[in-house]
Amino acid sequence: MGQMPLPEKFLDMAGDEAANVVRECKARLGKKVVILGHHYQRDEIIEFADFTGDSLRLSEIAAEQSAKYIVFCGVHFMAESADILASEDQMVFLPDMDAGCSMADMAEIDDVEVCWEFLEKNLKNFKDIVPVTYVNSSANIKAFVGRNGGYCCTSSNCEQVLKKIWDKNKNAKILFLPDQHLGRNTAFKMGVPLNMMAFWKAGKEGGGGKLAQLQKSPVILWNGSCCVHQKFNVEQIKAVRKAAKDMKIIVHPECCFDVVQAADYNGSTSQIIKIVEESEPGSQWAIGTESSLVNRLRDQLEPKGIYVQTLGGVPRQCSTMYRNDIQHLAWIMDLIYRLDAGEKVEMYNRVVVDDEIKADAKLALRRMLEKS
Numbered sequence: 001m002g003q004m005p006l007p008e009k010f011l012d013m014a015g016d017e018a019a020n021v022v023r024e025c026k027a028r029l030g031k032k033v034v035i036l037g038h039h040y041q042r043d044e045i046i047e048f049a050d051f052t053g054d055s056l057r058l059s060e061i062a063a064e065q066s067a068k069y070i071v072f073c074g075v076h077f078m079a080e081s082a083d084i085l086a087s088e089d090q091m092v093f094l095p096d097m098d099a100g101c102s103m104a105d106m107a108e109i110d111d112v113e114v115c116w117e118f119l120e121k122n123l124k125n126f127k128d129i130v131p132v133t134y135v136n137s138s139a140n141i142k143a144f145v146g147r148n149g150g151y152c153c154t155s156s157n158c159e160q161v162l163k164k165i166w167d168k169n170k171n172a173k174i175l176f177l178p179d180q181h182l183g184r185n186t187a188f189k190m191g192v193p194l195n196m197m198a199f200w201k202a203g204k205e206g207g208g209g210k211l212a213q214l215q216k217s218p219v220i221l222w223n224g225s226c227c228v229h230q231k232f233n234v235e236q237i238k239a240v241r242k243a244a245k246d247m248k249i250i251v252h253p254e255c256c257f258d259v260v261q262a263a264d265y266n267g268s269t270s271q272i273i274k275i276v277e278e279s280e281p282g283s284q285w286a287i288g289t290e291s292s293l294v295n296r297l298r299d300q301l302e303p304k305g306i307y308v309q310t311l312g313g314v315p316r317q318c319s320t321m322y323r324n325d326i327q328h329l330a331w332i333m334d335l336i337y338r339l340d341a342g343e344k345v346e347m348y349n350r351v352v353v354d355d356e357i358k359a360d361a362k363l364a365l366r367r368m369l370e371k372s
C-alpha cells in the first residue's frame with residue numbers, strides 16, 4: 001500500500017471540475033466501468049456510485065459484475081475482496097491506496113500463525129477449532145482462514161455463519177478475527193456467556209491469558225477493534241435517555257459490549273438503514289455508527305419527519321474511508337479512460353492479490369457468500 005502524491009492538475013482541481021472529469025470518463029467508458037461506493041463514503045463519491053452498500057452487499061455485487069474496470073470506493077480490504085472474486089480479465093482500483101482499515105491492520109498474518117501454532121500444540125480439542133474472520137481483514141488473513149476450513153463473515157451474517165458452524169459440530173471452537181466486539185456481541189446473543197469467551201492478545205506469550213480458559217471456551221476473540229465505533233460509550237446513551245426519552249438508540253455491533261447492551265437495537269450498516277428508514281414519521285434516532293452514513297440518513301429522512309443524529313452529537317468519521325475524495329476519483333477515472341483508449345500510461349492504484357492467496361481466500365469468501 002502507499003499512495004503516490006496526486007498529480008498537481010488533480011490536487012488543485014475544484015470539486016465541480018473534478019466531478020465533471022468523473023462524469024465524462026464514466027460516460028465514455030460506459031459499461032466497461034462500475035463504481036462501487038461503501039455507505040461510509042463522502043456524498044461527492046456516492047453521487048457517482050453505480051451501487052452502494054455495506055461490505056457484504058458490495059462483495060456480492062463485485063462478484064456479479066462483468067465490467068472490465070471495478071473502481072472500489074471503500075477501503076483496501078474491500079478492494080482486495082473484489083479482486084479475489086473478480087474474473088481474470090477484470091481490474092480493481094482503489095482511488096486512494098492509503099484508504100486502509102485500522103481494524104484489519106490489527107490482525108497480522110505472522111501473529112495469527114503464532115496463535116494457531118500455540119493452539120495446535122497446547123489444546124486437546126484443537127481439531128474442533130474453526131477460524132472465522134470478519135470481512136474487515138487482509139487477503140492474507142482470509143487465505144489463512146480459507147485453507148484451515150474456516151469462513152469469512154460480515155456484521156450482517158455473522159450469526160448465521162456461527163450457527164452453521166455449531167450446527168455442524170456442537171463442540172466447535174471459534175477463533176474469531178479480528179474484531180473482538182463483533183465476535184463477543186454475536187456469541188453472547190447466541191447464548192455464550194462472557195466467562196466462556198477467551199481472549200487472544202497478539203505479542204503476548206500464550207495470548208496473555210490462561211491455558212485453561214482457552215481450553216474450555218467455545219469462542220476465542222482476537223484483540224482487534226474499530227477506532228470509530230470505540231468512540232461510542234454508555235455515558236452518551238444515558239445522556240440521550242435523560243434529554244429525549246422518546247429517542248431510540250441503535251448501534252453497530254463493532255461497538256463495545258456495554259454500549260450494545262444499553263442500546264435499544266443493534267445491527268449492521270444495512271440493518272441500521274432499514275430499521276431507521278422504515279420507522280414511523282415522528283421517530284427520533286441516535287445512531288452509533290460512522291457519521292457520513294448518519295448525516296446522509298438525517299438529510300434523506302428529515303422531509304419524512306424522522307429525526308436522526310449521531311449518538312453523542314459529535315461526528316465520528318472513518319478518516320481512512322474519507323481519503324477517497326472527488327479529486328482522487330477523478331484522477332483514477334481519467335487514468336482508466338486513458339488506459340482503455342490504448343494510451344501508454346503508468347498503472348497506479350490497481351489492487352492485485354497474489355494467485356495463491358487468492359485461491360485460499362476465495363474459499364473463505366465463497367463460504368461466506370453461500371451463507372448469506
Ligand code: SF4
Nearest residue numbers: 101102103226228318
Ligand atoms: S469504520 Fe472502522 S472497521 Fe470500518 S473501515 Fe473504518 S476503521 Fe475499518
